[in-house]
Amino acid sequence: MPRVFVARRIPAAGLDRIAAAADVDVWPDRLPPSPDQLRERVRGCDGLVSLLTDRVDAALLDAAPTLKVVSNFAVGFNNVDVPACTARGVRVGNTPGVLTDATADIAVTLMLAAARRLGESATDAKEGRWLTWEPLGWLGQDLAGKTLGIVGMGRIGFATAKRLHHGWGMKVLYTARSAKPDADRELAARRVELDELLRDSDYVSLHADLNPTTKGLFGADAFGKMKRTAVFVNTSRGPLVDQPALAAALRAGTIFAAGLDVTDPEPLPPDHELYALPNCVIAPHVASATVGTRDAMANRCADNLLAGLCGDPLPYPVNNV
Numbered sequence: 001m002p003r004v005f006v007a008r009r010i011p012a013a014g015l016d017r018i019a020a021a022a023d024v025d026v027w028p029d030r031l032p033p034s035p036d037q038l039r040e041r042v043r044g045c046d047g048l049v050s051l052l053t054d055r056v057d058a059a060l061l062d063a064a065p066t067l068k069v070v071s072n073f074a075v076g077f078n079n080v081d082v083p084a085c086t087a088r089g090v091r092v093g094n095t096p097g098v099l100t101d102a103t104a105d106i107a108v109t110l111m112l113a114a115a116r117r118l119g120e121s122a123t124d125a126k127e128g129r130w131l132t133w134e135p136l137g138w139l140g141q142d143l144a145g146k147t148l149g150i151v152g153m154g155r156i157g158f159a160t161a162k163r164l165h166h167g168w169g170m171k172v173l174y175t176a177r178s179a180k181p182d183a184d185r186e187l188a189a190r191r192v193e194l195d196e197l198l199r200d201s202d203y204v205s206l207h208a209d210l211n212p213t214t215k216g217l218f219g220a221d222a223f224g225k226m227k228r229t230a231v232f233v234n235t236s237r238g239p240l241v242d243q244p245a246l247a248a249a250l251r252a253g254t255i256f257a258a259g260l261d262v263t264d265p266e267p268l269p270p271d272h273e274l275y276a277l278p279n280c281v282i283a284p285h286v287a288s289a290t291v292g293t294r295d296a297m298a299n300r301c302a303d304n305l306l307a308g309l310c311g312d313p314l315p316y317p318v319n320n321v
Ligand code: GLV
Pocket: 052, 073, 074, 075, 076, 077, 099, 288
């Protein structure tokens, strides 16, 4: 039987399929293995199920020369050194498609929560600051008919724009590496340069992947170009945002509010300055956290792993091995 290390408990929908075909070692803890522990456990394995919290780098691969496949339980794969895997003939797969709707739902949730000051007002209610119905209390921003800027019009950006265009009648601007005829046709969306998007959008939602060209994409310069009434949402990866610059923009009123599902680092320590800002709503990286979505991710993860163990191309490949 091939040997597989699964770096955390994942839904049975996928784990049971892997366990039927391989000798499986599942990391039992709630917290991730350390790099040393990961290296130790992967040694001698044919397959690895990694999470976005597990760094798969050259040092790990060198400790596991028998490894054939890395199946990442996520759509993002910035935790994996893909060129290092490719160089060693290790196939890498991810779980695209199945978490698109759940992630778009969280982007819209955060957008509404930030625009309507839900975190702040719910806390005020619970803590005794709901004194009466106030004509000027907790005033937020409308969404209907406003302009939405999607930074990174991939599957998730499109699903987010679709909800807000059809549901709220928002006009859609976007940036992307290539033209997206579907978005132009179905959402009357317009591809623009980032500067124009920042200047003209009432809502800016970040959906780009993390790579060396997107790291720190949103800093003082970007926030400075946005409207003072603008709401910023990030459901991609924390390091795309310069957090001190975001905190300064929220504090100074350079932008109206922010909703984040991802931060840098994760977890964001409870004493972090962003939590103290009433106009910042932070969720603990839960975009794909529904029962159905995590089951579907586990299935896709098993599809990749089992193909890789057989030496077959992966159904959802990240590299070309
Ligand atoms: C979650 O962030 C993922 O990339 O699947």
